[in-house]
Amino acid sequence: MKMMLILLALPAFILPFSCLIYIIVQAWPALSWALILPTDVTIPPLGDAFSGVASSGLWNQIGGSLLMMFLACLLATPIALSIALFHSLWATVYQKRILLSLLQVLQGIPPIVYGLCGLILLVHYLNWGISLAAGGVILAVVILPLLSMNAIHALERIPIEHTESAKALGLSHGAVIGRVWLPAAWPGMLTGLLLAMARSLSETAPILFTATVFSGITWPDSIFSPVTSLQTHIFYLAQEGSNAQSVHIAWASAVVLLGLILCFSLSAHFLRRYEGSV
Amino acid sequence: MNTLQKNMCLEVKSASEEAINQDSVLNDVELAHVSLTLSGKHILKNISFALPNRGITSLIGPSGAGKSSLLRCLTLLCDHWQGDISIQGSSIRRWSGGEDHLRRHIGLIAQKPSVFPTSIYENVIFGLSRKERGKDQSICIEASLRMAALWDEVHDRLHTPANNLSIGQQQRLCLARALILKPKVLLLDEPTASLDPRSKQLIEISLHDLAKDMPLLCVTHDLEQAQRLQGQVIFMCDGKIIEKATAKDFFQHPSRIESREFLRWSVCDCG
Numbered sequence: 001m002k003m004m005l006i007l008l009a010l011p012a013f014i015l016p017f018s019c020l021i022y023i024i025v026q027a028w029p030a031l032s033w034a035l036i037l038p039t040d041v042t043i044p045p046l047g048d049a050f051s052g053v054a055s056s057g058l059w060n061q062i063g064g065s066l067l068m069m070f071l072a073c074l075l076a077t078p079i080a081l082s083i084a085l086f087h088s089l090w091a092t093v094y095q096k097r098i099l100l101s102l103l104q105v106l107q108g109i110p111p112i113v114y115g116l117c118g119l120i121l122l123v124h125y126l127n128w129g130i131s132l133a134a135g136g137v138i139l140a141v142v143i144l145p146l147l148s149m150n151a152i153h154a155l156e157r158i159p160i161e162h163t164e165s166a167k168a169l170g171l172s173h174g175a176v177i178g179r180v181w182l183p184a185a186w187p188g189m190l191t192g193l194l195l196a197m198a199r200s201l202s203e204t205a206p207i208l209f210t211a212t213v214f215s216g217i218t219w220p221d222s223i224f225s226p227v228t229s230l231q232t233h234i235f236y237l238a239q240e241g242s243n244a245q246s247v248h249i250a251w252a253s254a255v256v257l258l259g260l261i262l263c264f265s266l267s268a269h270f271l272r273r274y275e276g277s278v
Numbered sequence: 279m280n281t282l283q284k285n286m287c288l289e290v291k292s293a294s295e296e297a298i299n300q301d302s303v304l305n306d307v308e309l310a311h312v313s314l315t316l317s318g319k320h321i322l323k324n325i326s327f328a329l330p331n332r333g334i335t336s337l338i339g340p341s342g343a344g345k346s347s348l349l350r351c352l353t354l355l356c357d358h359w360q361g362d363i364s365i366q367g368s369s370i371r372r373w374s375g376g377e378d379h380l381r382r383h384i385g386l387i388a389q390k391p392s393v394f395p396t397s398i399y400e401n402v403i404f405g406l407s408r409k410e411r412g413k414d415q416s417i418c419i420e421a422s423l424r425m426a427a428l429w430d431e432v433h434d435r436l437h438t439p440a441n442n443l444s445i446g447q448q449q450r451l452c453l454a455r456a457l458i459l460k461p462k463v464l465l466l467d468e469p470t471a472s473l474d475p476r477s478k479q480l481i482e483i484s485l486h487d488l489a490k491d492m493p494l495l496c497v498t499h500d501l502e503q504a505q506r507l508q509g510q511v512i513f514m515c516d517g518k519i520i521e522k523a524t525a526k527d528f529f530q531h532p533s534r535i536e537s538r539e540f541l542r543w544s545v546c547d548c549g
Contacts, residue, residue, distance in 0.1 A: 161392035168353055169405030169455065170382035179404075180394065 023258065027251035035252055036062070058256055060218050064132075064227035065260070067220070068211060069200045071136030073193060076144045081189070084151030085177065100152075107145035112205035114138050119209040131224040135211020142203055143196040150192020154185040187271055194268035198261045204231040230257045306331065307352070307463050307493055312361035314347055314517075321347045322359065323517040329463065329493040334485060334509035336525065337497045340540065343514040345497040346389075349465045352495075353386050365462060385456030389468040391448035393440040398432050401440045401451055405459050418458055425488065426454035427480045446477025453484060464488060466496040470503065482506060501541070505529050513537050 024031075035057045087099055118138035128134045158181055166180045212232040220227045230253055237250035307329040314322035322344045329335055337345045350356035352363060354370060354377045363370045365383065373380040382405065393401050402419045403411060419436070423429040428450040432443070440451060449469060456464065466485070470478040485494060485507065498504050504511055504525060511528040513521045513536075521528065521537045532538045 159392065161388060161390055162394060164355060165388065165392040165394075165452070166404070167355060167378075168381055168384075168386040168388075169459065170378045170380075171405065172378045184395065 020258070023251055023254050027248065027255045030245070030248035030252040031255065035249070036256060058230065058233070058253055061228050061230045061233045061253065062256065062260070063219060064212070065201055065229040065231065065257070067132060067227060068135045068139055068207060068229060069197055071132065071223075072139035072143055072200045073147075073197060075136060075140035076147050076196065077193065079140075080144055080147035080151050080192075083148045084155050087152050088155045088181075089173065089177075100149075103145040103148050106141075107149075110205075111142055111203050112209075114142055115206035115209035118206060123210055128224055130211060130213060130226045132211055132220045132227045133223045135207040135227065135229075136223075138206040138210050139200045139203060142206055143200050146199055147192050147196045150195065151185070151189050154188025154192065155181060157188060158184045187274060191268045191271045194264045194271065198264040198268070201257065201261050201264070202231070204235060208232050208235065230260075306364075306366065307495070308362075308364045309348075309352075310362045310364075312348070312351060312359055312363060314344070314351060314356065314359040316347075316358065320517055322351070325361070325514075325517075325519055327512060327519060327522060329495060330510070332489060332492055334489045334494045334496055334507045336504035336507055336509065336511045337495060337514060338499070338501065338504050338511060338540075339514035339520075341499075342516075344517040345514055346467050348514075349386065349467050349495070349497060352465060353381055353384050355386075382459050383462045385453075385459065385461035385464040387449070387452055387456060387464070387466045387469045389471050391445060391452050393443070393448050393451055395439070395441060397437045398440045398443070398451060399436040402454050402458055404455055419454075422454040422458040425457050425484060426450040427484045428454055444477070446473045446480070449473060449477065450481060450484070453481070457488070461492070463492060464494045466494065468497055468499060471499065478503070501529070513540065515540070 037057060037059060083099070083103075087096055091099060115138060118134055122128045122134040122137060123130060162180050162184065163176060166176045171179065207229055208231075211227055212229045213226045214228070214232065214236040218228075234250050234253045234257065237246045237253065240246040309328070310326050312322055312325040313320070325344075325348065337348070339345055347356060351359045352370070357377075365373075365380075368374075370377075370380050394404060396404075399419065402422055403415060406415075406418075420429060420433070423432065428447060431447060432451075440448065443451060453469075470481050473481070482503065485496065488494060489509065494509075496504075496507060498507075508525045511521075511523060511525050512519055513528065513532075513534075515536055521532065521534045523533070527533075528537065529541065532541055
């Protein structure tokens, strides 16, 4: 029985490592510092549509992805914090139940649906066009449930005795939040933020419709300019399957993207361990 | 009141102290017809009593009698009650400055000590506002810790984490934290329930000293402790006050049959 369970669980250990090794092997011919750093790399012509991409490494794509991620977090964090504080301070049991159900529903909506909504509402209706702003807003909506749930759970982990002791000492709601809740909950909230950062880096569909273009873009001029991103870059390059060099670059981009996501996920993991030890 | 406490009172003019000076004639805590119903269950039924100006009142009774709920009503941590509770003649529902201001005048010590994850020093001054923190802060801290019988044990490590203290020391730290606000009344919810005999003794000594200047209401399941604390005893059962007497009378000549049963079995059967 034990042996059977081990065998069933084995893919969970083997698959991620084998995938990672396969991606690195595929990317190896194209992997170099020149690909990541802002220097020109010489890539054979990929056809008209790809000519702009080939001239400079992944610097602009990495920058675009990070820009959208930071914008999304900047927009979603205060809203998530407000939701969590409302949940903990004022919401009745019934309101709490509804709020959590809504967040779960939001979390379950496929990202491409968010992308479609962004395309209609932000890009066309509000006339923002394909832009960093539209991508940031849609990514903020995508990560909002994750951030909110983490903030709610971080606040729920604070011992009720701490809150009651602070109240019994005559501290106002604001003082209880500022002096008891936030100092106790920040590691949990930061963990949620890092996971949300990783999530926003891994989303492709919402920004494909709303924020990114493939060629002719280096760095956005304004918040209403289109950007390039690693996620969509991989998508476009992978479509050019007949060109071996572009496929290698797609794999290399995947390695860079995985590296970024792993950075945030592992930071969140270590922070959670720190949180547990406090 | 010892010398240190007097110095503290003279030197630190906090807002709470000024409020005490305004009407220092009245110093009673009075409950009139207090009832509490939660989720259709009657927790407190028409509770009325007054605490004397100073001295200890032990609130005893079986689990579920409503003792802790009564303390929560007194601090407005539970605000669904009916009736009236007044401190120094002012109803706590219409307290000038609101409920946060009121709670500064009522020290509440919970059964389980709850220290904040910071230093001993920071824990003691946790309830003080920025205005109240000043150059005389150290005197206040020392006075509070001495009143809580903790100064000798921690004076050389005030800036170390409070979580490193033993449970008994943490409970005394909570007492010091409440005392630095100079409360008008001190409420204690089984303050020594989880403590070793030595810590229990130290806290009881502190309570006796404090009771010389203010009223103390102490919920306890420990009948021997209620006898040691002396003062008056209020026996509650099923949300009602069954008997109120001096500790000596209650334990030697309980007048109600329920009290006698409770003392005999330490279990109440009010049915």
